[in-house]
Amino acid sequence: MLRLVSVVGARPNFMKIAPLIAEMRRRPDNIEPILIHTGQHYDESMNDSFFRDLNIPMPDLNLEVGSGTHAEQTGKIMIELERPLDRLEPDWVIVVGDVNSTMAGALVASKLNIKVAHVEAGLRSRDRTMPEEINRIVTDAIADLLLTPSPDANENLFREGIPPAKIQFVGNIMIDTLYRSLERARQSDLLRRMGLEPGAFCVMTLHRPSNVDHRETLAGILDAVRAIQQEITVVFPIHPRTRARLDEFGLSDFAAAMPGLVLTEPLGYIDFLSLYSNSRLVLTDSGGIQEETTALAIPCLTLRDTTERPITVTQGTNRLVGSDPERIKLEAFAVLKAGQPRTEIPELWDGKTAARIVDAIEQRS
Ligand code: UD1
Numbered sequence: 001m002l003r004l005v006s007v008v009g010a011r012p013n014f015m016k017i018a019p020l021i022a023e024m025r026r027r028p029d030n031i032e033p034i035l036i037h038t039g040q041h042y043d044e045s046m047n048d049s050f051f052r053d054l055n056i057p058m059p060d061l062n063l064e065v066g067s068g069t070h071a072e073q074t075g076k077i078m079i080e081l082e083r084p085l086d087r088l089e090p091d092w093v094i095v096v097g098d099v100n101s102t103m104a105g106a107l108v109a110s111k112l113n114i115k116v117a118h119v120e121a122g123l124r125s126r127d128r129t130m131p132e133e134i135n136r137i138v139t140d141a142i143a144d145l146l147l148t149p150s151p152d153a154n155e156n157l158f159r160e161g162i163p164p165a166k167i168q169f170v171g172n173i174m175i176d177t178l179y180r181s182l183e184r185a186r187q188s189d190l191l192r193r194m195g196l197e198p199g200a201f202c203v204m205t206l207h208r209p210s211n212v213d214h215r216e217t218l219a220g221i222l223d224a225v226r227a228i229q230q231e232i233t234v235v236f237p238i239h240p241r242t243r244a245r246l247d248e249f250g251l252s253d254f255a256a257a258m259p260g261l262v263l264t265e266p267l268g269y270i271d272f273l274s275l276y277s278n279s280r281l282v283l284t285d286s287g288g289i290q291e292e293t294t295a296l297a298i299p300c301l302t303l304r305d306t307t308e309r310p311i312t313v314t315q316g317t318n319r320l321v322g323s324d325p326e327r328i329k330l331e332a333f334a335v336l337k338a339g340q341p342r343t344e345i346p347e348l349w350d351g352k353t354a355a356r357i358v359d360a361i362e363q364r365s
Pocket residue numbers: 010011012040041042043046047067068073098099100101131132207239240241244287
């Protein structure tokens with residue numbers, strides 16, 4: 001019997017762990033799955049609603065670390081995780097993505113000599129000012145099994161000298177969740193509730209510190225939005241970090257005064273899928289949304305200068321536009337004028353990644 005502990009903490013972890021837990025539960029003769037939540041995200045809209053939407057079982061343990069500086073949050077997770085992991089003696093610890101909980105989980109496990117599997121290994125933005133880039137590099141340096149979503153990730157890891165025997169290309173786990181959820185998203189009444197017509201609105205999400213933590217940058221992005229919302233409705237579900245910065249910088253009233261800008265709380269997984277899959281254009285600084293829009297052939301403008309997911313640009317619908325207001329406007333209007341974009345679904349983004357991951361762990365145990 002393999003005891004596999006999965007560690008999750010923040011919103012973008014949940015859609016990655018859901019299909020893995022389901023797959024592990026399909027193999028009860030061989031696998032005992034245990035789920036530990038660090039508590040990095042804790043609001044109903046950032047946490048509980050995802051567990052419900054994605055049918056993730058209640059965590060076996062919640063460390064309830066909450067928010068803090070990077071050192072505080074990472075340190076707290078490490079301290080709170082050490083004893084339970086030591087007591088549980090799992091065969092593997094599985095970490096996903098690139099958030100602080102990912103790196104903290106990998107560090108604690110590897111120091112206890114527990115094998116670490118990293119799902120979504122090998123992605124690199126080459127921008128070390130991004131906290132996630134540090135988390136990716138550290139996690140990949142100590143993981144025993146690096147499960148990659150795309151061939152570029154394998155290349156990155158080879159270049160960093162990771163032994164090829166530790167690396168396995170398994171495809172994109174988020175797409176498992178995406179495909180499984182499409183039917184429920186079609187049944188969502190979100191558009192009706194919000195008074196939106198399919199294809200007649202854009203969606204924006206924004207939460208990267210580089211975009212929202214400086215007044216000038218955030219105000220510039222809002223300036224671009226002011227022009228876009230005069231042409232087409234823009235729906236903006238606001239991350240708590242961004243909401244706090246808008247208030248702090250005195251920009252909330254400016255945003256609220258735009259008639260074509262619809263501000264909402266963060267949405268659950270199914271409602272958000274229903275929203276962007278019916279949109280004309282997505283403006284975002286998220287990582288996962290770049291992939292989801294590529295899989296669904298929805299145009300995506302990424303408000304960053306780099307991406308750790310280059311395949312969404314070379315094969316999919318994504319374009320990097322940075323945070324310059326003029327460029328954002330120009331690119332957005334160009335997309336609105338153009339027809340349906342072409343997309344090529346990257347290799348192994350086929351909805352079967354969870355099974356390949358659990359097979360890989362079983363084979364190496
Ligand atoms: C984290 C991840 C980021 C991911 C994002 C998705 C890291 C380094 N960053 O960023 O990669 O894209 O999640 O959401 O791990 N807050 C709440 N309620 C919550 C959670 C957070 O109000 O449930 C507020 C707090 O004021 C907190 C701030 O948001 O200080 C930032 O939260 P934090 O977990 O530090 O980082 P995110 O910006 O959410």
